[in-house]
Amino acid sequence: MDLVGIGVLIMGIGVLIGAIFLARTLNNLSSVLNGVDKTVERLPDQLDDVMKETGQLLNNSNDTLADVNKKIEALSPLFYIVGDIGESSRKLTSSLVDVTMAMKKDTNEGKDTTRRQDLGGLYGAIALGYYFKEKRKALKEINNKDEISA
Template sequence: MDLTGIGVLLIGIAILILAIFFARILNNIASILGGVDKTVEQLPKQLDNMFDETGKLLSNSNNTLSDVNEKLGTLTPLFHVVGDVGESTRRLSSTLVDVSKSSKSKLDKGDPNEQKKKLGGLYGSTALGLYLFRKRKETKQNDGWKRYES
């Protein structure tokens, strides 16, 4: 065998080894593509299920939203009433502020001695009323004890 024959034999062996290597690689790629094929086959079913669930979710969301809107519609008059009460309270308090300012300005213009006399009468009347209220309350409590003692 001459050198040319040995060279051709070595080239043949190298190509055979390369062919076996490429065959294994291509076999692995074929198995990977088989798995991808199975996954792709299942994909339409999974997408159909997902779209069905999404449709149900949207339907439930719409029902919930319409229910909330209905309940808010029934509460709207209540909010208007509360707003009206707030506006009335604001007007009343502003009126009371105006009255107290005018009273204060009248008191500021008046005689200090006269003011002291009026305040003294007011304090005295308040003290008398409080004293009578407490006495009446004590009398009611004592009458209650007398009934239980008898």
């Protein structure tokens, strides 16, 4: 055998090994594609099941939402009452804050007056009592106006 024959024999063995390797690879690819085929065949049934469950979930959600709406509708008057109470307490509190701030201002004015005029203990107490009396009258007038407007 000469060198050409040996070369052809080596090439033939190489092609045979390549063909065996390619056959095994294609066989593995074929089994993978068969698995994909089976999965794709089951896909429509699985999608039908998912769609049925999704429809049931939507129906249950609608029923739950309708139930919640009924319950909230029943509670709405309670929320209105709580809101009215909050608004009333806010008005009362703001009125009390206004009166307190006015009394604080007037008592500070009375204190400043007694210090400026150097009136002393008895005159200062009389002036302070007078301011409290006037503020009490003003407070009663404000409360009467609030009761009339309420």
